[in-house]
Amino acid sequence: MSTTAISIKRIRCESYESSLGISHSAPRLSWELEGDAVDWLQTKYTVRVIRGTDVEEASVETAQSTFVDWPSRPLQSRERVTIELRLTGSDGLDTAWKSFEIETGLIQREDWTAQLVGGEKQAQDGPKRPFRLRSSFLCPAEFRQARLYITAHGIYEPYINGIRVGEALLEPGWTDYRFMLRYGTHDVTDLVKRGETNTIGAWLGEGWYSGRLGFRDGVRNVYGTELGLLAQLEIDGKVVASTGEDWSWSYGNIVASELMDGETFDSQISDDWDSTESWNTVVDLPFPSEALVSAEAAPVHVMEQITAKSIATTPSGKTVVDFGQNFAGLLQILGEPSNKSGELVLRYAEVMEHGELGTRPLRAAKATDRIVLGGSVRGYRSKFTTHGFRYMEVTGWSDITVNDVVGLVISSLPRRTGYFECSHKLLNRLHQNVVYSTLANTISLPTDCPQRDERLGWTGDIQVFAPTLNFLFDSSGFLRDWLKDLYEAQKSLDGIVPIIVPTLPIENLQRASQAAWGDASAITPWDLYMSSGDTEVLRDQYPSMCLWLEEGVIRDPVTGLWTRDKPQLGDWLDPKAPPSLPGRGSTDPFLVADAYLVYVTRKVGLVAKVLGESAAAEKWDVEARRLLDAFHDNYVTRNNRLVSDSQSAFALLLHFDLVDPNKPDQRDVFSKRLEELVVRDFWQVATGFVGTPIILHTLVKHGMLHHAYRMLLARDCPSWLSPVLLGATTIWERWDSMLADGSINPGNMTSFNHYALGAVAEFLHSVVAGLSPLSPGWKTILIKPQPGGDLTWAKASHHSPYGLAECQWRIEAEQLFVTAVIPPNCTARVELPGVSEEVGSGIHDFNVPWVADARWPPEIVQPEFSRPVDKDWVRG
Template identity: 50%
Template structure:
């Protein structure tokens, strides 16, 4: 028993990647002094720590060398003078550490984007004013011919839009970005993209063409929906430079082309396309565009928003999925089943036969209901593609919309073949960092469903669903899911950018954090200008989660004013004479949204007192703000918020907790929040709450009875109070409501409701049902941190905790996380015959891990480590339910 050492080999220490800030590459960065970070590859070298590093920077032919004694390898300050707009610098880094062992030289080419507003000399151009501002805006094309002399340096296109755009040069698409420039709070911040177009240019005359659609900027958003939230004039801003000299830019001399093949394209309703109007030469020199009228463009006011080259990676094509089956429905419709609920669209792989005037229609849906396409959850979203036939269709994909679907119903085209269409999965192209797998197949599918739901909802902003008339950036959903998201993917740039929009929109509301970001007008009953606990608390908790995972204290500094505004001005308080009080009970709360016992039509009517939930969060978030203030050196705020948290915690106990630890709301969520957020006083209250939560879990036959707020914390809370057997029993439950019930129903993504589909195959009767909604996938944090046993103990994963907690019928598990310093991994397996547990741990160079196993509590450095410890299966598994005195017996339905 104990640790088995794996000897060092000759692989040494290797830097796997060198990065600037949180960019996916060094191209087009929006920082004059970019911080540098390097991740190490896995190693078998034991105990290696960086002691110094060398940075070599080549700028304008001059070489600068810097050597620093430091163990830090993440977000080190830029050692040179600030970069200028468009400047290119070549960076090399080498690390030296324990025993003088050195890494390889890692290299990165940096190129600054346009860093100053006055670097832009282009004008924003667009089409004519809309005749009907309430009608969808038809996409339009614009183009310009210019001269290019080769061998004069690199060529770049800087581009953005009010709306969505795709650019072409000489008939070739520019870049691989989709739905550019993405979705932002356009009045405050407007992203622009930088493209290397050198290879697309040719000597002499060249033509650049741009297709523009309404997208999020002017399209209908929300329900029943509001159009033109940020404006009703679509426009494109583009500047084409060669070696820093402008050779073409948007202005009044561009041509406007009307009559292109995209007749209509809306985020919710889909796209209508006329293949007969397709002209591949429209963006080529001397194009003769048939049936197309040419006009001068309109010059529009220059964007008022700050122009930013974002750190978040763009939306791209991620995966392609082929149809698995052709289904003929009971009504005779033809439906393609792709076997996976996804976000994206269909690409047509053939030239479809059809006489001029005939139309093929594709309707999209996530599920079938009694054999037919289940479109009711789409509500007012049509989610339909209409293709006018008679022209070429091979290769068609929509430009300015996307769909959430597993099933596609095809009408207007007979003889559908599986190979005729391909599902193109789109997502913000985040780097995958975390994996998990265990011996329980249904749990593995649950984890995979979470990954797919994150993939389908991280499209420019973190949305709630990709299919219906919503697709909005709900702040509460991300707040509870962020720890899971941060483990699975590198979200530093993506969530960090969204938080900047949150702060900008919050400032417009006097400190209130909108419930959806970017801020979209909502119906009065879902007023997103109304302060909501847990949702608004994303202003404090989500930056902290980012800091814990990525170690970037600047995110706390950037969001600090937002946190103060929320706590001091945004939260509606009662009249507590002793200081900032509890939530004003005259202001409704979402609270434990979608508790499974809530009526279908009233998802916020939960058994848990909504103000117990709100005030528990208030104590928690105030305490967290005190810790953040201390981290930032804001001593007065740290003292004030710390004192407020202590006083509010005592008031919580006085109002909601009995002296022995029972809670006024006798629900799973109430006890979970009290335990998770340290709201109880002394061991007696903790023991009472623990025992009561245990009792409620058994009384509910291990079914889940938490909503959005209780769900992410219930299994970690049980693990925290050594009720791991109850946590596993709830995890492995497959009756409704439970995490595994959707899996047994064939789900391939996470559902919004525990019973989005009823056991008889009917869709939940409520008006709000989604089958791709990542929030309840927050359970994966428990899988990562407790089942596999891998979590961070210092910001940026400078150190980790490895503490697997075997339980239930799970006999092995493994997880990996490629952290900011390099990959950690843990793999454990229990042997029933030998009654031993073997745990293998890998720690990256410059990292360390505390290993907590039965009889072992040690800290290890880099390298691979193996431990063998005694293990006994739980003799009382499975835990038993508590049956009432009357009624039919309740059956346990756990998945062994």
């Protein structure tokens, strides 16, 4: 018998978003379910692997439905198989069959017969002009399928018969090209003309491979000086076109295109792929030495279109288009300028300052596109550059309207998985700001910012933000690919985890061994394991974790803690630090570093335990206890005072559980002092880069929910809501990136699109709405909403590896109403006032008496308190 109450929604292999062109010969399978059957658990799965007429079938009695072993013999290159899957539930009924196709790419290097080819050698001390490469081939009259395998040293955009192939942007993305080069696989069956001669080609730009990277003047040619294309088109497995000596190259209508500076486009130059003019013989280049792999991460692609909201004239007479939302991506032109000659200049910025475009935060990034008029520009969008912007200043188009342009939000994240909403409109805007900053900083890799002369993969940023990222989006393939680069770079640097990945050949960046930043090697894989349930991510990264602790951490030879001979970033961007000195905060940076060291040593011991490495687990646990003793000797007095009397210091010790096990009252002393500091600072954020993501959780964990909510809802700067009240549509690098008088913060580091401080969204999901994983991969779920402040309702949902999980609550007439949605094959623990129970899958409603927190709102009790208090601060 079969059931309609449960169905298989989605099958997936490994962490690939697309199953076309995978690099795994024995990919593990996972499946997501949908349906509202109560207490449904999987007891068996039956899988068929169909190769033509060959059908293999196997049944496995297990509840496992994520990352199950490949059920057949290994796949070969180019092999396409059909998977059919059926599940049996605890009710004894079977689901309907679900089909899924997998096709491998070119798994072996020997599968590549193409050569790497390029154009003429260009100057190494400046930008390289993009160019086109092309060839032709005769297509057979009858065939089943056509595949294009393609990659480049540089950024490519492929075409067949003048039609763009696929929708991916900025391919192959930014990896450390010394070790790994991604290739794309495209189904071009419908693009080739049967029985005719076809044209295949690609645009090629410098991109990350040889373009300018990093701060100020940056560095060029990090990975090489010669741009090259590697392409192989196969029809029914036979190569009919591949890059080689029969290809030719030509410059086209893109005069210049740099990632940070912008693109120059000449509309007067033809873009005809079949023209016979100005095409030259290609130059052979050495075949790539790095590993050729298909990316588990999705390619950069358009996620959303943003229409222009208004057009204004500045005091200096400039025309500025406002899109109403700060984002990262591209501009696309929909109209045609009335003037048909001259030059159209487009300058981009995130903010306006005193009525003019605020470009100073861009530093050395020009962020300017130029279009030579004379031909059609309708439909134009840049190929090899991106911008972070809300505002666009236009010169040379006097009659532009809001309908003439559109913004394209781009990202490498494949799909949105997490949502949040509540009764407080400013918190909703804050959460939306987090989402847009997430998208802006996931263009090929996790970056710090998308607009200025930086856009680098700072390890510390993703270390604090990963739990939020993992909830909001399907990030498993994205982070797995990035972590591979981290480990490869680490091995080349004698165990040091560079503070940016991919690393750049800048000594103070490569060999700056930094706690919290380098600790991403251990913490981020664990966070990914918790969200995905994939033990292999721990197994793959465990050598990196050990290498970090054994060789990367530069230690004091006596204590084993961090040496004081090298500086630490510490609680970076503490709001009390001066704008010009963002590292001069309230907390001793070595206390921060050593707190992380104890915590991460414990974490690596836990990873070893999960992997079954019991001896290693014991070794790391013993080391963590020794380090904890040394930590207390260095930073804690006999009376339980800390050398840094700051919110971040106490939050780190409490959140990382660094209390002395021999002093049972120490935790209470620490939490009491933290409370005093929070009240002393009027519930404003007084923590920096590492303290801010944990401060609210620490307060709640230690019985101070009322203080957590007052800090969350504070409006005075520094606070999460102060930028929102100033009109922020993304998360700022500083709480005061924009000052109240409309001036940009004078500091040199002033970005209006940084996701790190947006890690507070994880608190919104797990505490305010009450939805979080209790075991890896959301197999068991915690439903524990903790209402506070003046909120009357909240809800969060997450598309987990098993299916949709959701928690929503509302308070009415002194009753708390909670609805929990638990996906099939999962269970949940429900913790509510007077309720603590385990439930299975399905929709569950709860109704319990609600008593408002008598401590709300917390107030300062001082006989001579003269600070004016905003009575409206708590309102939504």
